[in-house]
Amino acid sequence: MKLLGKVALITGAGGGIGRAIALRLAAEGASLALLDIGESLAATAQAVRAASGRCECEHADIADAGEVGVAVAALQARLGSIDCLVNNAGITNHIAPLTRMDPARWERELAVNLSGPFNLLQAVLPAMVERRWGRIVNISSMAARGGLYNQAGYSASKAGLLGLTRNVTLEHARHGITCNAVLPGLIDTPAVQAMPALVRDDALALVPARRAGRPEEIAALVAFLCTDEAGFINGAEIDIDGGSHLCPVVLGSAREIRERQAAQQGSSPGTA
Numbered sequence: 001m002k003l004l005g006k007v008a009l010i011t012g013a014g015g016g017i018g019r020a021i022a023l024r025l026a027a028e029g030a031s032l033a034l035l036d037i038g039e040s041l042a043a044t045a046q047a048v049r050a051a052s053g054r055c056e057c058e059h060a061d062i063a064d065a066g067e068v069g070v071a072v073a074a075l076q077a078r079l080g081s082i083d084c085l086v087n088n089a090g091i092t093n094h095i096a097p098l099t100r101m102d103p104a105r106w107e108r109e110l111a112v113n114l115s116g117p118f119n120l121l122q123a124v125l126p127a128m129v130e131r132r133w134g135r136i137v138n139i140s141s142m143a144a145r146g147g148l149y150n151q152a153g154y155s156a157s158k159a160g161l162l163g164l165t166r167n168v169t170l171e172h173a174r175h176g177i178t179c180n181a182v183l184p185g186l187i188d189t190p191a192v193q194a195m196p197a198l199v200r201d202d203a204l205a206l207v208p209a210r211r212a213g214r215p216e217e218i219a220a221l222v223a224f225l226c227t228d229e230a231g232f233i234n235g236a237e238i239d240i241d242g243g244s245h246l247c248p249v250v251l252g253s254a255r256e257i258r259e260r261q262a263a264q265q266g267s268s269p270g271t272a
C-alpha cells in the first residue's frame with residue numbers, strides 16, 4: 001500500500017494498459033480519478049470498485065483544454081488535489097506512408113498524444129507545485145526512439161512527449177515533482193490482438209524476449225514511479241519492451257512481410 005492517501009489521475013483508463021494501471025494503483029491504496037473519452041471507462045470503474053478501490057470518473061477529450069479543465073476540477077472537487085498524473089491516453093489513427101498521410105489525422109494524433117498530456121499538466125501542476133510533491137508518468141512508446149513504419153504521426157507525437165517530459169523535470173524537479181517517460185514495446189492489449197496475425201507474429205519474432213509484454217508489467221513500473229521511493233528518478237526514459245530497443249521491431253504491412261519472406265527463401269542456400 002505504497003500510495004495510501006494519494007490521489008492518482010489516469011487518462012485513457014478505459015483502455016488495455018490504462019485499466020491495468022488503475023487496478024495496480026488502487027491496489028497500492030491510491031484513490032483514483034479516471035478520465036477517458038470512451039464508454040469503456042465504466043468497466044474499469046466497476047473492476048476497481050470490485051477490488052475495493054475508490055474511484056471517480058469523468059469523460060473528456062484530452063485534446064480539448066477546456067474539457068480537461070472542467071473534468072479535472074470536477075474530479076478534484078470529489079477527491080482532492082491530484083498527487084500523481086499518468087498521461088496514458090493515446091491513439092494510432094493513421095497508418096499510411098508519409099507522402100499520403102491525411103494532414104487532419106496527423107493533427108489529431110499530435111493533439112491527443114502530445115497536446116493532451118500538455119493540457120493535463122497545465123491543469124494539475126499548479127497544485128503539485130503548491131504542495132511541493134507530485135509524480136507524473138507519461139506513457140510514450142518504443143516508436144519515440146526507433147520510429148514506426150508508416151506511422152509518422154504516432155512516432156512524432158510520442159517523441160514529442162519525451163521532450164515535454166524533460167521540460168517538466170527541468171522546471172519542476174526543485175518543487176519535489178518527478179516526471180518520467182515509460183516507453184512500452186508491444187504489449188498484449190486488444191489493439192495489438194486486433195493486428196493481422198502475420199504482422200504481429202513477424203514483429204514478435206524480433207523481440208528479444210519473443211513475447212509481448214503484459215499490461216500489468218507496465219502498471220507495476222508506473223506504480224513504482226509514483227512512490228516516494230522513486231523520488232530521485234526524474235526526466236528518465238524507461239524502455240519496457242523485452243529488449244526491443246536493442247533490436248528495433250518493424251511493423252510492416254502484410255504485403256511487405258510476404259515479399260521479404262519470399263526474398264529470404266529465394267536467397268537461402270540450396271534453393272537456387
Ligand SMILES: NC(=O)c1ccc[n+]([C@@H]2O[C@H](COP(=O)([O-])OP(=O)(O)OC[C@H]3O[C@@H](n4cnc5c(N)ncnc54)[C@H](O)[C@@H]3O)[C@@H](O)[C@H]2O)c1
Pocket residue numbers: 011012013014015016017018035036037038040060061062063088089090091112139140141142183184185186187188189190191192
Ligand atoms: N499496446 C501497446 O502495445 C502500446 C505500445 C506502446 C505504447 N502504448 C501506449 O500506451 C497507451 C495505452 O495504450 P493501450 O494499448 O492501452 O490503448 P487503448 O486504445 O486500449 O486505450 C487508450 C485509451 O485512451 C482513450 N482515449 C483515446 N483518445 C482519447 C482522448 N482524446 N481523450 C481521452 N481519452 C482518449 C481511449 O478511449 C482508450 O480507452 C497509449 O498512449 C499507447 O500509445 C501502447
